[in-house]
Amino acid sequence: MSATIVPEAEAGAAAAIRRNFWRGVWRVMRRKPSRMAGALILAVFALMGILGPMLYPDPLPRDTSALYASPSLRHPFGTDFEGTDVLALVVTGTRYVLLTAVVTAVITVVVGAGVGLFAGFRRGRWDTVLMRFTDMKLTIPGLPLLLVLSTVWKFTAAVEMGLVLGLLGWGGVARAVRSQTLSLRERGFIEAARGLGLSTTHIVGRELLPGMAPYIAMNALIAVTGAVYAQVGLFFLGVLPFEANNWGVMLNLAVFGGGALTTTAALPYLLAPLLAILLLTLGIVLVVDAMDEIFNPRLREE
Structure with a gap:
C-alpha cells in the first residue's frame, strides 16, 4: 500500500510545483505591461505562421489593374508588382520564417547545451576533444559557407534552412554553457549529489540544467532572432532561389525589382516585411527581459 502512496504523493508534489511555476510566470509577466505586450506580439506571429496560409488561397489572387496600389482599406499595405496584396504576402510568408527560426533555435540549444554540459561536467579528455x-x-x-552551399542546396524547405543555420550556430552556446557548468560543478550541492552516489544523468538533468535554464532559454530566443536575420539576408541578397514566399524575397523584389529606394510606389512593399521583422524582434526582446525573473524563484517572490 505504501508503494502505491509514494508515487501518488510524488505526482501530486510535481503537479503543485508546476502550478506554482506557472503562477509565478503569470505574476512576472503582469508586473510589466511591456512583457505582456511582447508575449502578445509573439502569439500573434505564431498564429500567423500556423493559420496564415490557411486564410488565403494558393496561389494568392492577383489584380493586374492595381499594380503597386497605394494602401487602402482593401489593401492595408498596398499591392506588389503583380497586384498581389502585400499584407497577404507578409502573413503567408511568416510560416517559412518562423519555422526556420524555431528549427534553428532548437538545434542550436540542444546541441550547444548538450556539448557544453557534457564537456564541462566530464572535463579531462572529453572536454579537450569537444572544445x-x-x-x-x-x-x-x-x-561564405552558406553562399557555397546555396550553389548545390536550394533550401526550398524551411526545415532544411533551419538545420543548416542551427548546425552553424551552436558553438557559442556550447562555449558559454561549458563555462557555466565548470562554475556550478564545484558548488556544494553538486558535491553532495556526487557523495550520495547519484548518476551523472541525474546530476546534469536535475541539478545543473535547471540552474542554467534562464541562460539557455534566452539563447533560444536570441537564436530565433539571428535565424530570422540570416535567412532574410540570404534571400534579400538573391543567393537563394525565390521558390518560397518569405519576407526576404519581398525585400529583394521591392528594392531590386520595384526600386523602392528611389520611388515611393513600391515603398509600402518594402516597409511591410521590415515592420514584421521589427515587431518580431521587439516581441523577443520584451520576453527575454522576463526570462531571468521567471526562472529565478527569489526574484519572482520579490
Whole structure:
C-alpha cells in the first residue's frame, strides 16, 4: 500500500510545483505591461505562421489593374508588382520564417547545451576533444559557407534552412554553457549529489540544467532572432532561389525589382516585411527581459 502512496504523493508534489511555476510566470509577466505586450506580439506571429496560409488561397489572387496600389482599406499595405496584396504576402510568408527560426533555435540549444554540459561536467579528455571541435567550428565563416552551399542546396524547405543555420550556430552556446557548468560543478550541492552516489544523468538533468535554464532559454530566443536575420539576408541578397514566399524575397523584389529606394510606389512593399521583422524582434526582446525573473524563484517572490 505504501508503494502505491509514494508515487501518488510524488505526482501530486510535481503537479503543485508546476502550478506554482506557472503562477509565478503569470505574476512576472503582469508586473510589466511591456512583457505582456511582447508575449502578445509573439502569439500573434505564431498564429500567423500556423493559420496564415490557411486564410488565403494558393496561389494568392492577383489584380493586374492595381499594380503597386497605394494602401487602402482593401489593401492595408498596398499591392506588389503583380497586384498581389502585400499584407497577404507578409502573413503567408511568416510560416517559412518562423519555422526556420524555431528549427534553428532548437538545434542550436540542444546541441550547444548538450556539448557544453557534457564537456564541462566530464572535463579531462572529453572536454579537450569537444572544445577543440567547437573551436574549429567557430572559425568557419557562416555567410561564405552558406553562399557555397546555396550553389548545390536550394533550401526550398524551411526545415532544411533551419538545420543548416542551427548546425552553424551552436558553438557559442556550447562555449558559454561549458563555462557555466565548470562554475556550478564545484558548488556544494553538486558535491553532495556526487557523495550520495547519484548518476551523472541525474546530476546534469536535475541539478545543473535547471540552474542554467534562464541562460539557455534566452539563447533560444536570441537564436530565433539571428535565424530570422540570416535567412532574410540570404534571400534579400538573391543567393537563394525565390521558390518560397518569405519576407526576404519581398525585400529583394521591392528594392531590386520595384526600386523602392528611389520611388515611393513600391515603398509600402518594402516597409511591410521590415515592420514584421521589427515587431518580431521587439516581441523577443520584451520576453527575454522576463526570462531571468521567471526562472529565478527569489526574484519572482520579490
